[in-house]
Amino acid sequence: MRVAAIVGLGAASALVLAAWLLVHHDAGPVALPAPSGHRAAPGPESPAPENPSPPAPGRTDRPGPGASDPPLPEIPGTGVLRPGDSGHGVYELQVRLQQIPGLYDGGAIDGRYDAExxxxxxLFQRRYGIRGDESGVYGARTRFALMLRTK
Structure with a gap:
């Protein structure tokens, strides 16, 4: 069950990253293969650049360090959650908290990080000896420990 959760989170992360790359990086048009037995319609042809020069040795066409690339998106289910936060991450936290008896029994599943x-x-941090995250704050260590104990 732990492997499935890790694989699922990895797959979700890969999809988010792939979507971000598609939106933020111009790769030019992509030609899809025609189904077998069908001929592909001819597409517009663009003229080849005249005398393209190769990059100098050791150089690439990628921007160097310090270039202003847009920041990578935050992967869903990661990051620190604390009182006052709301959204899907808090909703998932509430669902997981309810899976551990005596922790959040009957607590609201409304996506709001409130006092409850x-x-x-x-209580989870104390019960399982989680150290490294601020008390009552859902940080990386608390998230990992809760994910190992829930589905």
Whole structure:
């Protein structure tokens, strides 16, 4: 079950990254192969550049360090959650908290990180000896420990 959760999170991360790359990087048009037995319609032809010069040795066409590339998107389900936050990440946290008896029994699943969610996270951290995250804050270590114990 742990492997499935890790694989699922990895697949979701890959999809988010792939979508981001498609939106933010111009790769030019992509020609899809025609189904077997069909001829592809001719597409517009663009003239080849005259005398293209290869990059100098050791150089690439990629921007160097410090170039202003847009930041990578945050992968869903990562990042720190704390009181006052809301959204899908908090919703998922609430669902996971309810899976551990005596932690968040009957707590709201509304996507709001309120005092009740904070108390449940604090109790989880104490019960399982989670160190490294602020008390009541859902950081990387608390997230990892909760994901190992829930689905």
């Amino acid at each position: 969610v904070r108390a449940a996270v604090t």
